[in-house]
Amino acid sequence: MSTAVLRPETSPAEAGLAELTDLLFASLRRRDQRDKGAKYLRGLLTAKGRKSIRNIASVTGGSAAEQSLHHFVSCSPWEWAPMRRALAEYVHKAVEPQAWVVQSVQIPKVGEHSVGVGRHFVPHLGQTVNGQQAFGLWLAGQRVSAPVNWRMYLPGSWLDDSDRRRRAEIPEELPEETLAACAAAVVLEVAGWGLPVRPVVLDARSPQVRGALDTFAALGVPFLARIDPGDRLTVADPALPGYGAGALPAQHIMRSVSGLRRPVRWLDPSAPTPAARTSLAAAMRVEPAREPSRPAAAEGGRGRMLLLGEWRDPRRPPAELWLTGMGAAPPGALLRLGKLVRRVARDYRDVGEPSGLSEFAGRSFHGWHRHVTLASAAHAAALLGERR
Incomplete structure (x- = not known):
């Protein structure tokens, strides 16, 4: 029997939640924890406005529930990893994902007390903002995506300050890591759960x-990674322009092989209703630019990759450039795979944010992880319920 208590007029989202609840909370030993988890999830789906503890409690028991829900998320000693693994297994079966999409999330904050807050440069805004930075791993298909794992980037200002670290309850064994290590770790954790790798x-x-x-x-x-037009690579195919010319900007390399372009149809999930689009695409073998002091023989051919270019207007430079180690994949399949980042962006905006993914207001490292885990489950329940 599900631990979720549903109203007679059950919405699709709540129906999805009822299906998820027993699976997610199997790792919680105590019944009162499972009950609080079900209330918190239901509150994330039904509370109006911000998904604060107070608003969540207002639809699940009022002020009497506020303190107990706060304790459940911020202080109760339950592990989020088993719940995320159960969520990932559920989403994998429901979505049949084509890719694991890593999404970088910037969460603006006022002040400096929320865990992980710092000054971060946001490329798409072209400015530095005050807030948290995290990486989410989404299981993504053409028509639906859902997050199953998260990792918060913690600046040195949080890890080196013992007082700050203690107040936020950041584990002592958690080391300082680069943004690259943080992005890789959110993937490698899921790879260890036994899911089929995408x-x-x-x-x-x-x-x-x-x-x-x-x-x-x-x-x-x-992997398939979008890169900057100015990133420098070397042409690896002797039959193509630029071979032997050394390191060249990726955009320059792709413009020199525009005659290889072929039309590719893809589904645009960012449109109000999914719409078919057509782009031109071409791919060629490249290698990373080597350090002058490093002999070519030292590479051993292990750095060879495929550079993919997409043109939406044949008269202009490539609109997007992608780098991959999947050299046998056809350009059309790679281009469609890259478009899944649009699927994730839309689902995050339309479902994830309303489900509370970016709205934890507490100061606890554990509290943030527990909240974002439950918000991810609410996202899955809402999105998969609506699909039904």
């Missing part, structure tokens, strides 16, 4: 994130 799709235009590609390549994790 290609990892991520935006690596930021130099701080690009190092994650080295980790994936070293471990044999298939």
Whole structure:
């Protein structure tokens, strides 16, 4: 029997929640914890406005429930990893994902007391903001996606300050890591859960994130990464222009092979209703630009990859450039795989944010992880319920 208490007029989202509840809370030993978890999830789906503890409690028991729900999320000693693994198994069966999409999330904050808050440069805004930065791993298909794992980036200002670290209850064993290591870790954790591995799709235009590609390549994790037009690569195919010319900007390389472009149809999930689009795409073999002091023989051919370019207007430079180690995949399949980042962006905006993914207001490291885990479950319940 499900621990979720549903009203007679059950919405599709709540029906999805009822299906999820027993599976998610199997790792919670105490019944009172399972009851609080069900109330918290239901509150995330039904509370109006911000998903604060107070608003969540207002639809699940009022002020009497507020303190107990706060304790459940911020202080109660339950582990979020088993719940995320159960969620991932459920979503994998429901979505049949084509890719694991790594999404970088910036969560603006006022003040400096929320765990992980710092000054971060946001590329798409072109400015520095005050807030939290996290990476989410989404299981993504053409028509639906859902997050199943999260990792918060913690600046040195939080890890080196023992007082700050103690107040936020950041585990002592948690080391300082780069943004690239953080992005890689959110993937590798899921890879250890026994799910069928899918290609990892991520935006690596930021130099701080690009190092994650080295980790994936070293471990044999298939990836497709969007790169910056100015990133320098070397042409690996002797039959193509630019071979032997040394390191060249990726955009320059792709413009030189525009004659290889072929039309590719893809489904645009960012449109109000999914719409078919057509782009031109071409791919060629490349290698990372080598350090002058490093002999070519030292590479051993292990750095060879495929550079993919997409043109939406044949008269202009490529609109997007992608790098992958999946050299045998056809350009059309790779381009459609890359479009799953749009699926994730839309689902995050339309379902994830209303489900509370970015609205934890507490100061606890554990509290943030528990809240975002439950909000991910609410996202899955809402989205998969609406699909039914």
